[in-house]
């Protein structure tokens with residue numbers, strides 16, 4: 371009998387890749403779909419790189435068969451995608467749009483027919499515009515019922531077919547951009563409103579997890595968290611305190627709320643002192659504790675390093691959306707922390723630190739603090755890929771990135787973490803929310819830029835590499 375080594379990938383490991391509706395589908399108004407907040411936001415001048423938008427994206431909506439055939443050729447074991455809420459409920463609630471459900475049913479059936487496990491994300495930022503206009507979206511508790519009705523509709527339809535579900539994708543990143551940086555819709559910059567909307571999103575998340583238990587027995591659900599583990603810049607106690615502040619405000623604020631149903635103490639005390647704490651009504655924390663996840667979805671791209679930031683110091687700054695290396699400013703909260711480059715790490719052209727050990731650290735921190743299974747729901751490298759004269763894309767830098775991060779997964783398994791799977795971001799090239807089509811992530815190149823293109827699919831070198839990794843069950847990386 372073969373005894374698996376402790377650090378072998380489990381036999382049923384979900385070797386996957388991921389996407390999100392707005393970033394791949396296109397067909398923005400097809401078959402009864404209503405507009406999402408992103409359909410409008412991307413049309414406002416100056417909001418995205420060269421005004422790029424997802425009207426066509428990579429036209430996955432019309433190319434599902436071709437794309438799933440490529441996944442099957444690769445031997446993919448799991449595909450993570452998101453459902454667009456306004457395809458199902460064009461105005462956020464009311465009558466179900468059957469054509470929207472039918473599209474996802476075709477996708478799911480086709481995945482299953484090819485032995486690919488669907489991983490369904492309920493919300494990847496494309497809120498129905500109608501709900502934004504009607505009551506301000508995530509700023510109003512009415513969204514909790516509307517979100518639950520939408521999710522239950524999907525549970526009822528797909529319970530027998532989909533086992534793995536993601537509730538909210540990157541609530542932390544999305545709402546920080548939406549309500550602190552003003553870079554995602556509705557482009558607000560107000561910390562009090564940020565913490566208030568974020569609290570309502572926690573309640574919605576817990577409510578739909580609670581409902582999941584009744585409708586999808588045997589299924590697993592959890593949020594996907596954008597986890598950038600914090601490092602201290604040095605062992606100077608000031609830097610250590612800045613690191614503690616950053617970990618609590620930028621990570622544990624979400625993770626503890628999801629998994630423990632409470633907010634971390636020092637951060638809550640600080641916000642109360644500043645009059646920025648969310649309003650916690652009777653029953654809220656009970657609901658959070660009733661709706662804790664089965665597993666934690668981890669979107670890991672980089673670590674962040676923090677240093678002391680005095681009162682009157684560095685404020686929150688926007689990220690690099692051009693790919694001009696070295697243009698990312700320090701960002702922070704005066705009196706608490708600010709980011710500083712990590713001299714030990716290389717970065718991508720978008721200044722994202724390349725840190726596979728950081729992923730091992732992420733998985734260890736999560737596993738030991740919460741004792742839950744984990745799934746890497748996103749990890750990948752966005753770069754300027756070139757289609758060369760030989761008709762190929764030589765993305766050896768992406769292979770190096772993914773290989774080193776898969777080794778980190780192996781080490782995390784050795785550390786005792788329970789890791790269900792790994793979804794690389796992304797399967798095909800996609801629209802990057804703020805960086806347009808120039809920042810590519812896929813195993814499959816899509817011939818298009820901000821102006822458009824043939825939308826032809828071309829397998830990159832990384833496609834062939836990942837295919838052989840999957841075939842070997844992770845033995846040859």
Ligand code: BGP
Nearest residue numbers: 390540543596752802803804809
């Ligand atoms: C995550 C999102 C993804 C994806 C990825 C890459 O935050 O969940 O949707 O966009 O980051 O980010 P970017 O496109 O900014 O490079």
